[in-house]
Structures are given as structure tokens and as C-alpha cells.
Amino acid sequence: MAKATFEVPELTQYTEVPAIQPGAMAHSATFKAKEDFQKDLGFPGELVDDWQTKAIDKMGELLGKYRSLRVYMDACVKCGSCTDKCHYFLGTNDPKNMPVGRQDLMRKVYRRYFTLPGKLFPKLVGAEDFTKEVLDDWYCYFHQCSQCRRCSVFCPYGIDTAEISMAAREIMDSIGVGQKYCNEIIGKVYKIGNNLGLPGPALIDTLEGLEEDVFDETGVKVRYPIDEEGAEVLLVTPSADFFAEPHVDGLIGYGKVFHEAGISWTMSTHASEAANFGMFIGSYENMRRVAQRIREAAIQLKVKRIVFGECGHAWRVAYSFLNTLAGPWDFLDPRYPVPQHICEFTYGLIQEGKLTFDKSENDDKVLTYHDSCNVARASRMGEVPGGQFEIPRAIIRATCNHFYDMDEDTIRDRTFCCGGGGGLLTDDLMEVRVKGAKPRMDALNNVMQEKGVTHMAAICAICKTQFSKVLPYYGMEMDQILSLHQLVSNAIVLTPGPDDAEEDEDDDLDGDALDNDNKQENDEAA
Amino acid sequence: AQTVLADEVKRYVVEGSRAAGLDACVEPTERMRRMHFEFIKHQRTATVHEGIRGTKYSLAGCVDCHISYNAEHEAQPINRPDQFCGACHAYAAVDLNCFDCHASIPNRPESGPGAQAAHAGVGRPGHLAHAHSGGGER
Amino acid sequence: MKRIVYREWRIPPARFWGILGILAAVIGIGTLSFGYMEHQGHWVTGMNNAVVWGLPHVFAVFLVIAASGALNIASIGTVFRKPIYKPLGRLSGLLAVALLVGGLLILVTDLGRPERLIVAITSYNFSSIFAWNIFLYTGFMAIVIAYLWTMADRQGGPFNRPVGILALFWRLALTTGTGSIFGFLVAREAYSAAILGPMFVVLSFAYGLSVFLLVLMFAFADEGRVIGPKILRRLKNLLAIFVAGSLYFMLIYHLTNLYAAKHDDFESWLLLRGGIYTFAFWVGSILIGGLLPLGILYHPEKGKNCNWVAAAAALVIVGGFSTMYVVIIGSQAYPMPLFPGQTILESGFGDGVGGRAASYWPSIPELLLGLGGVAVGLLITAVGVRVLQFLPESLADDVVPVDEETLGEAAFAKPA
Amino acid sequence: MAFLTNFYAFLFYFAAFVIVSGLVFKIVQYSRTPAPLKIPTTPAPTTRSGVVFRMMREVVLFESLFRGNKWTWIFGWMFHFGLFLVTLRHLRYFMEPVPFLIQLVQPYGIYGGLAMIVGLAGLWVRRFFVDRVKYITSLSDHLILGLLILIGCTGLLMKFVFHVDVVEIKTFFQGLYSFDIKPLPADPLLLLHLLLVASLMIIFPYSKLLHAPGLFFSPTRNQVDNPREQRHIAPWAKKLEQH
């Protein structure tokens, strides 16, 4: 565990609203993107000369393009309802991390240049010139927003700070001030196909390894296909799923589900990434470009359905924007929504009774579930509103015997962000990430104390990565975070395929199952 | 009480009422327009609780003076939307429920004690030249 | 000890809004009949100059004392330190406020001049128990809201018990005050009995608990939350005690009336000759409201069954209505003793010629008004549990606190 | 006298022009600005009528604020509901004949006025005592609250202490409709009340008071959650697809 250079907040039974501490996080600035990364995305390489006018112009352009920005700049009445809702504020005490504080960074500039009273009486309405200091503040604090939209839930006008920080990042990008982490990743996607920069052959290799592992473990030949033309389903999943713990256990789970469902599927090297960081930087064009890969892959592989793996903001882009960015999807099977979430897919099979589970496989764990913010507040699963809350829980209940929710105020649409979303999942923002995770950690700690919870399941690559990094700071174990489909993977009872039959003859099933158990235990111990 | 404005402002005193022939209410008109309800409310407490009947703000007195008569010499209920109280209150959208209980037409000889008192209050002798035998005999 | 987790009532929106819709419709109809009564005047009701308080008052008084009784659960939890009742405290407080609002609304809408309500709020006659009741009611509401706050907000924790104690005493005062509305009517034979106050208190326990039980069971069943056998047993035992207590007090009340020579006429009328009132008394109050529920609650099998307990609670409520009917209307119908030793042969005003009781037959608008009030109470409750964390997540045996334990601060260990 | 009357007549013509043209401009601007992406805060309704229902709850009950902060909700709702009642009561000055419903609501308007003041006072107090809210408060926030409280107080004073001639006031405003300037009574409280009201009208279209129309245009609240079922694309985004 990395030694913290900052003070890790103490966990408390209830997340108290702190007294404000202006400037507490002013020192935290994420690394700026280098020139060539900027260029890849079509942004100027460094701060342009007449950045002020350019920025104001860009702001004007965005005001005309996004109704959200337009309305949100005007509508806030400073009611304060959002002030204690942002996990970054609760963890850092910095008032500029209050959602309205963050918005005001932009609003004061907006007022100065776009409203009459701001032009005439700037002091009266808190309008300010767009100075270098203000720009620095922007860079600092708009990169302390995970665009989780928790503030939007409680704002009487639904003002969504995420929209504002996206716009701010776009404005900054347009004058050459980009964030290294996001822009570099988007560049990788363009060049290699995924965030982690895993080239095709590496992927194929990994998947073959997986198939072997699963066969060793279960004695059933579960396939993890990639680039298979004519498969029914294209699975698009975050690249973390290909190798990192706990993500990969989720991928194993998907495979088993497809296996049981008897539905042919494939992944794609071209679209080997579900995530779309274009959203984080608010760039419609980049988001569109990233999304188009999925369309291309789907056409190329001639699939009939698209299913997304566990990833929060990827699901937001997929559910809410994919149709807009890369649609229409008229060439796919109209009986299924495009795209589907893997949880919807699994849940559907459970409903149809196609999956059998041995819940006791998960008896060593007491679970809770973390609603990832982009799933909870920016998308849906299933037919009815709120399906995004019920479907994952239903899957957990179907696969585990012990499940407890965290405090009601911290789940479902009131869920606290893990602290790593929105392009903040970089080591140079560790302080922000750790502090921002506090409210979630408080709630988790509560159920651990009160209900004996041992593990937390999540359906987002960022959440999982963030938690495995942050849990240790709070004295917990990094493997307490799980993929939801890991639970499925553990509990699912596989039916041997035709090509498993020969092996069955010399290796009877019971022994096989026992073997599994032992293997599992060993895993735990390791 | 007639100000410059008086001509320009709509008046509610109805043709054919006794008030139409007089030039002042029990208080200056402007004051009446703003305060009449305070006056009668005060009077009402005094009357009901202390039995005081002899002041000029009696409701019966208002009715007597402001009631108007039609061609048949029948008194018109004063709270009717085209009559004195009613017209103004309809215009101002102020509920006027006094006449749920109070007689909206004088129904005793006009020189009865109630009316007398009111008139005495404005310094006019009680006896009046034209005594109407109003519509409602009782 | 485990922390009690409260959760909003999360039934599907369609069902929730459906329930609200139904309640709102009942309220709407109640409002219409209020409008009708006010527009036409009270002649459209069954009430008259002899029976001046009718069905609306039966509803209102029932709701008001049930409100007071509903708070009992919270009191037992905080004031008498029975932790097993603690998880129910919030619902109990909410229900108390809701029923009270419903009851008061009925009273207000039955007034001859409801638009003058402001008069009742601004000018008081302090010799009137009624005026005191206005304070008792508004005070009760304020105190219970404060009480709810102490239960629901962490900052309020330290005030919980003091406010709870205050609420308890206020509540007793309120029920006694409501009883005294009748108790101080020296003129009426049936009422001038000191025991009426305490009797109302005991009745309130039974009615309040019954309403509470039904609401709790409905809310829990609808969302699939669990009521464990342990807490069910406690609650039904409590109900049985209250019902038995009510029966006992009614017995005493009628016995003392019988022995007070002045009142035996009334008693013999009520118990034997009173027609509908006699029927309501024996069948409604005693049988349906007392003996049957007791039978169910003490039945070794049925007493354990949720549905039967709910049925018993429902019976207590039905019985409660007939008790109120007898107490409020029966006592007015019975002629006033103006001329002892004489028989009234004729009267220009129905003074009970030949000892006949005054007639009263409730009319539809009155009934609808009363139901409207009930619906208001339920609507407030439904919205309350929906938007605020008032219902415990579960009342399963392993979740509810152990009763014998005294309340200690929940130990909260921080991980190493 | 005549000067005052003319001054106020002009003032109200001007204020009415500003508020109407300002609001129309803003509303047109809001509705012309596209919302390129589906961003309703979920769980969100999946049908149009569901959205209308959600919006109703926001407008009438301030649902989100209720979830966010109970105290602000209590005071805020009291203020707005009071303001609503007061507005209904005030319609009597602007309508002839007065519709039955407006007649009915008259007495409640007074309670509305009281509630409005209490609510505003509560809202103002919190701007001083809650450090987070204090931090985000600018001078204009205080001014608007002060303005509204003052309007309310002068109004209530007129109602309860220094009565004014309601009928003449109504005649004045009725006259404005037909450019027939009728005398306005020169009661100081009334003049102050009206002056403040005119200022409120004038600042409305470019102050935070735009939250009222803004709410209806907020994409997180007014969008239907059906992106998978229906393709949603803004005109400017459509152009990107052309090549």
C-alpha cells in the first residue's frame, strides 16, 4: 500500500457534514496532457495565446448547443440543497467541492460575460473576469468532480454539475488545457482499441488462458470467443475485465452465463473497450468517435445483439447515448433492446429458469451491493424505472444467501460515488480519491460492523479498481470488492457440453465438484 | 370630503338612495372607503356586548341611508351585486356575509330607533320627510 | 445491539399512487359533502336541536382518542424503556399526528360557521374545556412532531426521553380533556361521571393500538417486510390487556351509574329499552368490540396468526365506533330530566314527551364527512411512511431488540 | 398627485414590458437550445405523461428539495405556496369580473402572505447561520430576499394596519389596460409596495428568479427515459453524421 502523503479521514458511524474549509484542496491538480495526446483528440497542444476570448467563445458555443448548460447557468437559486451531497466535499471540506461551489466557478464567468447584471454590477451578483487564477481553479476543481450526478438528484431544478464540469473540461481542452489521464486513454482507444492498450493478440492469448483455467476448475469447456463472425451476441466489456482482479472473475462469469444460455457470443478486438472517456471530457465528437467502433464491430461481426459488461459510465454511454451517437441499430434483432446490460441478460435467464445456482458456493461471504453512480442515476435496466437497482440485487439474492443493503441514504439513486469516476482514476489524484471515498466507506463500515458484511459487489470497472486501491487506506482488504458476475460465476451450476462428455467418463462429477470446492478454498487462502 | 379625484373615481352610491342626495357619509368618503369595516366592526362589539346602540356606525344605519328603491318603491337588497355594498364588494372581491343574518332591506318604519340613532350620529334630526314603507314589511 | 434500520415504504409507484388516489377520492367525496352541508345548512344532516352532535362527532372523537392511543407504542418504547417497541416509535408518532389531523378536520368541517375558524384560534374562552382542547390538540401536534424529530434525527437523540415524557403526559391530558368535553356536561345524566375521563384513556389505548396494528400489518404485508412472531405476540398481548381494560371500565361506568340513584333511569333505558342504542351497546361495544377480540387474542392458535390478530384489531375498531355512538349520541337522545317526578305530556320542543328518546338517524353526508376524515389520516400516514424513514426495515425476531435489555448506546467499533 | 399617478403608470408599463419581453426571450432561448443527449436523472419516467407527473411533483411539492434538505424545504415551500396564494388573491386587481375561484381564495391569500413572510425569514436566517449556504450567498441573494420580505411586509401592513382604498387601486390597474390612466391613491405604503413590485418585475428576467421557467426546461427533469427505444438526436449533432 502506498504511503499516504495526506491525512486519511477517520471513518464515522454517520457521515457528518463538515464545516467548510476554503482552499483545502486547492493544491490538488491532476497532470496536464502532453502536446501529442492533445493533438490526437483534435485539441491545441498547449494553452493558446488569446485563451480568454477563445474560452468565452467556446462557452458561448456550448451555451447554444447544450440546453442543460444554458438552463443550469441561470437557474440555481443558491438554495444549498446540494451543498452537502457531494462525496468530495464531505471528504475534503473544501467549499469549492460543494456542487454549487463548483458550478459557481463557471457561473461567475458566465454572469460576467453573458448576463446584463453581471456586465453592469459584477460585485452584486458575484460575477468575475475569466482570469488565469480562475482558470487554475477550474482545472483544479473540475477535475475533482466524478460526474456522479448525486447533486442533481437533490437539486430542485435537477442542476447536474456533471454537465457543467464536462462543459468546463471541453472549454479547457479547446484552449489547450487537457487532463493527461483522460486524453491519453482516449488516444489509446483510437490507436489500439482499448483503455489499457492491450493489443489484439494479447487479448486472444488471455482469453485462451481463461478457457483453460475455467476448464481446469470446473471440468466444463466454457468458451471465451473473440472476433467470431456470425455470433449472436457481441459482448463489449471494459478492458480491465481481461486480466485484472477482481474484474476478470466477472468476465469468467459472463462466459459461464452465455454457456448455460446456449447463446453464441463473441468479443471484438476492434471494440475491446466498453468505456468511453469521451464523456468525461464532455466532447461529443470524441465520444461519438469512440462509440462508432462498436457499430463498426457489430457490423463486421454480423451479430444480432449487443451486450455490455459491467462498467458504470460505459453503461451510461451505452444505454443513454449509444443510440444517439452510433445508431440507428436497425440491423440488429429488434426483439432485444440495444444495447443490453449483462445483468439484464443474466436476470432474464434467471427469470426464464435457464440458470441453476448453488447458493452455498457463496456462503463464505456476506454481501452488500454498491450502486455505481452512472448506472444508478444515469441509466436504467429492464422495463421499469428503477430496474437498475432491483436487477443486480435480484441476481445477488439468486446467487448468495447473505445479502444486506447499506444505509438507505447511501444506495440506489442516493448512492455515493466510489470516488474514482469521471476520469479521476489516476494516481496523481490519490488524495481526492481517498477522501472522496469516505462517505461510501462509512456506509460500508456500518454494515460490516452491524451485519457482518464481508464483501461488496459492484458492476463498474472504475468502482472496482478504485475500491481495491482505496479500501486499504481505510484499513480494509482490497479483495473485499467483487464483480457481481463473480458471484454468478461461483454459484452457477454448469451443464457439461458435448465435448466435455469424454472427460466425464473417467472423472465423475461428484469428485469434480469437490475439486471445485477445494480449489475455491485454496483461492481464498491465497 | 370631495377631492379633485372624486369626479374621476367610480362612486358606488346608488341612484335613489338617500345618500345620493347628501354630500357626506358618517365620515369623510375617503376614510369610509378605507375604514368602514373597522367602524362597523367596532360598533358591532359595542352593541352586542355592551348594548350601546346610539352611535353613528350602526349597520342598520348604513342600510337605511344607502338603500335604494326601484320604480315600485321597493327597497333593493343592499348586498345585491348592483347595489351599494354588493357592487363594490363584487368589484373588490371581498366576501360580504353580514347579510346572511342582517336584513338587507330596512324592514321596520324608517324612523325606528336604529335608524334614528344613526342619523342622530351624523347630526341630523331623526325625522325624515319621506318615509318609505319598504318592500319587506317585516 | 443492532441498529434499527428504517426505510421508506417502497411499494411500486403504481400501487402507491393507486392507494393515494383512492384515499384522495374518498377525501374528495368528503369535501363535496362538506360543501353540500355548508351550502345547504345542517338540515341535510340527521342532526337536530336535540341531538346536536351526530355521526361526524363519533368519527372525530374516535380518531382523536385513537390518535392519543396510537402514541402509546412510542411512549412504551422511550418512556418506559421497552426497547422492543422502539422500532415502532416513529410510525406510532406519525399515526398519532395523522389521526388527530383527520379527527380535527371532521370537527372543523362540521362547524356551523367553519369560515370563522380563525375566531376559534384568535379568541378564547378559558373557562371552556373546548378552548383548552384546542391548545391540547395543537400542542399535541407540536410535541409529537418534536418527538418524531428526536426519534428520527440524530441531533435530537438526547431530547428523546424528555420529549417522550412530555408527550406522554400531554397525551393523557388530551384524552382526559376529550373525555371531559362530555364529562363536564352536568346537565346530561349520562355524562356527569368522573370516570368518563379515565375510561376514555383506556379506550384510547385499545383503539389507538388497533389502528396502529392494522396500519403496520398492511404496510408490512404490502411491501413484504417481516413481522416476527415475538413482536406480534407482544403487540397482541398488549391489545388484549387494553381491550379487557376497556371492558372493565365500561362495567364500572355502568355500575356506578346504576347505583347512583339519579342515573338508574338512564341506565335501564340504555341497557334494556334503548332500541338501537341498546343494540349498539351489547352487540357493538361488548360483543364485537370486547368479547370477540378477546376470544381471538387469547385463542392458543388464532392468537398467533397475523390475520386473526388483524381481525381482532378490526373488531376492536368496529366496537369502538359503536361505543362512541352510544356514548355520544345515545346520551343525547335520552331526554333531559327537567322535571323530576313529573311526566311531560306535551311540549313544543320534544322534551321527551312520555320519556321518549329523541330521534336521530345519520345521513349520508355525515358518513362521507367522517370517512373523509379517516382518509385524511390514512393519506398523511401513507405519504409520511413513503417519503420519510418511518417504518423499520424488518421486525423479524432476530432484528427486534431484546426486550429485557436496557437501552445502551450501540457499541460502534471502528476497524483497526 | 397627478405626477405620482403618471409616474406609476409609466413604471408599470415599463416593468410589464421588461418582464414579459425578458421572459419570452428567455423561454424562447431555452426552448431553442437543443438538448443533444438524454440525461434524465434516473429513475426517470418512461412516458411523457410520467414526465408531466414528475414535473408536477417538482413544481408543486419541490420533491427533490424535500429529499435534499428538510428545513429548506419547509421554509421554501411555505414561501412559495404563500406567494402562490398571495398571487391568486392579487388577481382581483387585474380581473373584472373576478372569477369565482379567485373570490373563493381571497381569505386564504392573507394566510398566504403570512406564510410567505415566515418562509422568507427562515430562508434568510439560514443564509447567515449555515456556513455552507453563507459561502455560496452573494449580495444579490440577500437583496432579492429583502425585496420580497419588504413587499410582503408592506402588503400585510396595508391589510392589517394602514388600510388603503382597494377599489381605487383596482380602478387604476384596470385603467392601465385601456391606456386610461385613473388616479392612484397616494398612500405611502402602497407606493412603496408598488415600487418594490415594479423592481421585482424588472429584475426578474435576468436574475436567479429564472429558476421558475428554468425548472420546466431542465433536461434532467423533463426528459423521458427511453433512449434505447427512440433515437434522440440534436440538429447540430445530426450534421456530424453527414460525412
Place this chain on the structure above:
Amino acid sequence: MKDENRANLEPVDRERRTFIGAAVGVGAAMVAPGVILHVVEAAPRAASVSSDVRWGLVIDTAKCADGCSACIDACDRENGLDLQTKPKPLSESKWDQQKAVWIRKVKLQDNQTGRITNLPMMCQHCEDPPCVDVCPTGASFKRADGIVIVDRHLCIGCRYCMMACPYKARSFIHEELKGQLTSVPRGKGCVESCDLCVDRRDYGEDSTACADACAAEGHNAIVFGDLKDPESPISQLLKALPTRQIREDLELNTGVRYAGV
């Protein structure tokens, strides 16, 4: 029944009530000789009523005739109660119980002796009126001169006073009224009862409508007057006759006393 030409009288000393021996006007013409006559205080009262007087009635049941209803009719006429009309859909029997009655006739038979007694009942103007005690708004009140009335501007129509009154003296107005008398405003939704002809009191007349009527019929069963003035005819009568209060046990010290029950 008021004197048409009373208006012409010059104001007389208001404080001292003057007995005028002469019969004035139509109504008075019917008054039989030897009976108490009108007391006319020619101008309306300008000062507050005082507790120096307490108005009351004495009813000699021996004189009250079977079958007579003059007092009731007179009260009805005086106070406009005869103007009440039954709402159409209402049944007669229900209307009988709902319409306002300020004064009623009661016929009693003694259970022991079988003796029949007739008497009029109205508000007894109790000194400690339960109706006043219970009224939440203070609408029921007792004037300084002992008259118990309802201030109908304050009455909210709760009917608690009716519950409290031991004499069933009060009525609730169940229906809308039309054509009220100027001198007796009455209306829907409030409670009212005999007010001892309060406007007659304030205009200085010396009797009540019921007493006048009874006298006019020649029965003289009702005598009105000041209970506090030992010289007043009513006080004299009280001394002369054995009287009692109805429901003496309640100790309300009623202002209406009965002889012969």
C-alpha cells in the same frame, strides 16, 4: 308592535326609567288596566349596560292557560322566528326538531298527584350559565345586566353550548334564512336562544314580547323586570309567591323563576 310615534318623543333621562301610565300607540291600547305598562327610555342606550340591574322573568304557572300559545306566537313574531320556512325536501317531523325555538310550551303531569301544569320554557338566563362556560370562543356570554346571549359574530356553530344547557333552551339554525328583521339579525350556522328581547332592553322598553302578549291575553302569567331592584314589580312578586328554579340541583341561579311547579 312598536309605537309608531315613539320617534317623536323628546329624549328623557336615560338612567332613570320612567313609568308612563298612559297607553301609547296601538300595541299598548290592548294592555289591560292595572297591568305593568311599557317602560320607555326614549333614546337608545349610549353607555355600556351595567350590572346594577339583572333582568329576569317570573312565571306563575297557575296562571298559564292550557291551550294558550300567545307568548310563543309573540316571541316568534318579535324575533322573526315565524319567518322560518321548512326546506322543501325535509319531513315535518324532522323539521319540528330542527327549526329554531326560543320559547316553548310544556305540559306536565305530576306522577303522584296527577296534577297538570302548563308553563312556557325559554332560556333561563342563568347566573352561572353552563353554556357560557363551555363556549370555546366566548360567543356565548352574559351581559352585565344578566342577559345570556350569543354573539353571532363569534359563534362558530360548534353546538357545545347546546350540549351544556340543561334546559334545551338553544337552537341551531340549520337552514338559510331570508327576510330577517332589521332588529333581530339571525342566520344559518349559529346558535341562538331567547335574549330577553335584547333590543327592547337597549331601546329602553319595559317589557318583553312574551310578557306583553300574556298580559294582552289577560293571563299575566309572565312578569318581566329587574331582579336587583327590590321595588320592582317582579321582585315584589317573587316575595309574594313561592317560586323555584327548574333543576335547582344544578345551582345555576336562573333569572327565570317558576311558581307552582
